[in-house]
Amino acid sequence: MRRDILTLIEPFRALRPAPGRAADVLAPPYDVLSSAEARERAKGKPWSFLHISKPEIDLDAGIDPYDRAVYAKAADNLARMIAAGVLTRDATPCYYVYRLTWRDRRQTGLAAAASIADYASNRIRKHELTTPVKEDDRVRQIEAVNAQTGPVMIAYPPAPQIDALLGRAATRSPDVDVTADDGVRHQLWVVDDPQTIAALTGAVDALPQLYIADGHHRYETALNYRNERRTLTGKMTPDAPYERAMMTFINTQGAGLTILPTHRVVSKLREFNWSELRRHLEPWFTAESIEFGDDSSKDMAREEFVRKLSAARTKRAIGAYPTADKEKRAFYVLTLRQGADLSRLLHNVSPLQRELDVVLLHDGILEPGLGITPQSVKAEANLSYEREATAALDAVDSGAAQIAFLLNPCDVEEVVKIATAGEVMPQKSTDFYPKLMSGITMYSVDPERA
Numbered sequence: 001m002r003r004d005i006l007t008l009i010e011p012f013r014a015l016r017p018a019p020g021r022a023a024d025v026l027a028p029p030y031d032v033l034s035s036a037e038a039r040e041r042a043k044g045k046p047w048s049f050l051h052i053s054k055p056e057i058d059l060d061a062g063i064d065p066y067d068r069a070v071y072a073k074a075a076d077n078l079a080r081m082i083a084a085g086v087l088t089r090d091a092t093p094c095y096y097v098y099r100l101t102w103r104d105r106r107q108t109g110l111a112a113a114a115s116i117a118d119y120a121s122n123r124i125r126k127h128e129l130t131t132p133v134k135e136d137d138r139v140r141q142i143e144a145v146n147a148q149t150g151p152v153m154i155a156y157p158p159a160p161q162i163d164a165l166l167g168r169a170a171t172r173s174p175d176v177d178v179t180a181d182d183g184v185r186h187q188l189w190v191v192d193d194p195q196t197i198a199a200l201t202g203a204v205d206a207l208p209q210l211y212i213a214d215g216h217h218r219y220e221t222a223l224n225y226r227n228e229r230r231t232l233t234g235k236m237t238p239d240a241p242y243e244r245a246m247m248t249f250i251n252t253q254g255a256g257l258t259i260l261p262t263h264r265v266v267s268k269l270r271e272f273n274w275s276e277l278r279r280h281l282e283p284w285f286t287a288e289s290i291e292f293g294d295d296s297s298k299d300m301a302r303e304e305f306v307r308k309l310s311a312a313r314t315k316r317a318i319g320a321y322p323t324a325d326k327e328k329r330a331f332y333v334l335t336l337r338q339g340a341d342l343s344r345l346l347h348n349v350s351p352l353q354r355e356l357d358v359v360l361l362h363d364g365i366l367e368p369g370l371g372i373t374p375q376s377v378k379a380e381a382n383l384s385y386e387r388e389a390t391a392a393l394d395a396v397d398s399g400a401a402q403i404a405f406l407l408n409p410c411d412v413e414e415v416v417k418i419a420t421a422g423e424v425m426p427q428k429s430t431d432f433y434p435k436l437m438s439g440i441t442m443y444s445v446d447p448e449r450a
Helices: 035-041 068-083 132-145 160-169 194-205 216-233 274-281 295-311 357-370 374-379 389-397 412-420
Strands: 015-017 087-089 095-102 105-115 152-156 176-179 185-191 210-214 244-251 258-260 263-266 285-291 317-322 330-336 383-386 403-406 431-433
Touching: 068 087, 068 132, 095 194, 105 152, 105 160, 105 194, 132 216, 152 216, 160 194, 160 244, 185 194, 210 216, 210 412, 210 431, 216 244, 263 357, 263 389, 274 285, 274 357, 285 295, 295 317, 295 330, 317 357, 317 389, 357 374, 383 389, 389 403
Parallel strands: 152 244
Antiparallel strands: 015 087, 095 105, 095 185, 105 244, 152 210, 176 185, 258 431, 263 383, 263 403, 285 330, 317 330, 317 403
């Protein structure tokens, strides 16, 4: 149906788990698990959404995850789950209140089909760079399954009216109530009441500024797919489903909005010399070493290392763990020297960017000290990422990496400042927690094919 007035959001007919099947279906997002980890997670779980989001797990272990057969398998698995009645589509367009609860924290959001046109006008702002190969991968996924399988997390400024509407919609028993393996509780309420839908549409449409919190690749993917469809049809149809993306809106000031750091692991450098790197860092950083003599004392030293890095957060500190020196095994807390002139060290970035630890690492250490250029970072030639500090440090111990750098998390306020200024951080700068589960809702981009 064509609409005379296009709003920022609209309800949609989600494809989602049938009553009582959510626990069988819901899975972590595709980009937080490797293929091997996904394969292990999906063992004995024939209805896990990983069979759609990471379909290579059902093919030969050595297959390229970007092989055509992988996307075809995703389509086959989706069709199988629909035929079995595990996934069903809502009869009418709805909104969905999505609440995540962990420990003493709670985060409540609104899942909707949202316009992606506001990206160009800067009403919706990004804060991270993306990589084309991953965007292409998700475009091919959408083409195969005719749907967006994961939401973009959008943060909105304080809006008491929206929070109140979401709170009232979540007073009855939830339609989905699942606690994941990590202890996070995921609840979903279907909102099909016309008055509530109209109120939420108007309240969100009135928001002046929005920020992509998580899912930059999904947003870029939606844009790329939209552009492909426009090219194929030879026209722009503003109310076409592919002009929108599935997004979950959350409050920037919500008590549950949490950012975790993503650590950097360096490998495959032609030459790596920790002593030389230390000399480069000496004018800018003090280095406190936490030494250990053998594996029996390493765990205690590691705990002290992580604790001291966190304690030095306001002083601008980065953790480093190089490959074992013949004379000394140690973790290092590199703390920015008081009065250091960052306009000299970070002369190629804006004053706002100089306030970020991740930029201090990339532009102050990785590039000048190790020769890891932005082009190399983009190609992931020498740099990989780990969400868990233990995994980053273990990569050094196993010989898979030459050095690991640990970061403290950035604040939500820093992300908002960067996005508002129209600037971006290096990729993998923020890790919003907890993650929205895949499979809780899907958004069809071509209802005629559904």
